[in-house]
Every structure is written in C-alpha cells, then in structure tokens.
Amino acid sequence: MKYPLPSAVEQLVFAQKQLRNAYAYRILNNRKNLEFTFDGKLVGDLGEAIAADHFDLDLDPGKHIDGYTRCAERTPVQIKATGRGLKGTFQFRQSDYLDHDKVRLIALVIHWEECEYEIVYNGPEAMIRPNWREGEHRAKDVSVSRMVAAQRMVKTSEMLPAVMLPKK
Numbered sequence: 001m002k003y004p005l006p007s008a009v010e011q012l013v014f015a016q017k018q019l020r021n022a023y024a025y026r027i028l029n030n031r032k033n034l035e036f037t038f039d040g041k042l043v044g045d046l047g048e049a050i051a052a053d054h055f056d057l058d059l060d061p062g063k064h065i066d067g068y069t070r071c072a073e074r075t076p077v078q079i080k081a082t083g084r085g086l087k088g089t090f091q092f093r094q095s096d097y098l099d100h101d102k103v104r105l106i107a108l109v110i111h112w113e114e115c116e117y118e119i120v121y122n123g124p125e126a127m128i129r130p131n132w133r134e135g136e137h138r139a140k141d142v143s144v145s146r147m148v149a150a151q152r153m154v155k156t157s158e159m160l161p162a163v164m165l166p167k168k
Contacts, residue, residue, distance in 0.1 A: 002116040003054070009046065010115045012038070038083045043110065047081020050117055051106045056163035064097040069104075069160065077160065078125050080107040082144065089141035092130050101126055104160055107147045121147040123154030 005013075019036045038046075048066050052059050057067040057077055065076040076097070082088030090107055097103070105128055107121035121128065127150050130140040 002111065002114070002118045005050075005110065005115045005117055006053075013112050013115055016112070038110075038112065043081050043083045044079075046110065047108055048079045050081075050108060051077070051079045054119070054162055055106065055160045064095040065103065075160075076103045078103050078105045080105065080121075081110060082108075083110040083112060085109060085111065086144050086148075088144050090144070090147065091139050091141055093139045094132055094137060100129060104158075105129075106160065107144075109144060120144055121151050121154075122159045123151065124158055127153065 016036050016038070020034065023034050045061075048059055048061065051057060052067060055077070056070055057079075058070060059067040066079040067077045069075040069077060076099075080090035080092075082090055086109060088109060101124075103125040105121060105123060105125035106119065107128075109118045109120055110116075111118065128142055128147065130142065132140070
C-alpha cells in the first residue's frame, strides 16, 4: 500500500525537476542527463520522519537505534529508507546494540515521481539483519525484494501498528 509524502517533500520533487530541466542543455555525447538524485542523509532522515508520523515513534537520531515506540515497553525501532524504488537496497552497518532480538525494523521505499512512499517491511529486525564474520566490518546491503519476501513471513503480532496515517 502506498501513502502520500508530506507536502514539503512535493516541493523538493518539483525543485528537482526544475534543476533537471534547467541543466538538460548540458548533455554530452552520452546523452545522459544530470539526475540531481536525493541520496544518503536526506533519504534516511526523511524515512525516519515518515516512520515517526506513521507509527507514532520517538526518534533518537545519531544512535544505534533510530527510535522507540511510545508504548510502556519502549520497543527499539530501526528505520531504513531508499529512494531508488523497488530496485533499491537498504544499508546495514554493524551495531553494538546489545539486544537485537527486540528490535523492530521499518523499511520504506520513497517513490519520488509519484510523491508517495511504501512500507515494504514491518517486523523483527532479526529476520533481515545481515550476519558479519569475525573481523568483518563493512556495511552490507539488503535488497528491497528481499524485504518484500521477508514481509510475507512476518506475523501480524510482530508488526508495529500504524497509529497515525500522514496527511498531505
């Protein structure tokens, strides 16, 4: 199911389209345009903000866990976002967070052109989190398609309930 992005994001998408059009005349022999893609920190922060609204989370930026539910148990929540559509990936880094079995994971895909987002995974992080061998420290990617497949295995009781659907 897709949901509308906040109206402030629509303004970013409009500005991106204006940039693409403004510099389209600079195409070289390879005919590839400048993309002005939304990458990295902007996408991650937007994902956290959207998830906070959608699931009523308290955010804790800059920590090993992105946020916590507001229920009495204060369940830890990891939030991942990609703006590369259904062919995107989510990057995981090793964490020294002690109790990964309790962490919930929300993964969402931002569809820029449609100004919508889609939650592709809502469940235990342990079902998705990559494994690292001894001495291995590099970040690892998990594909959107793997998230979608894993979502089919998640029980409703393991999902965070949506508490507030965003408004435009």
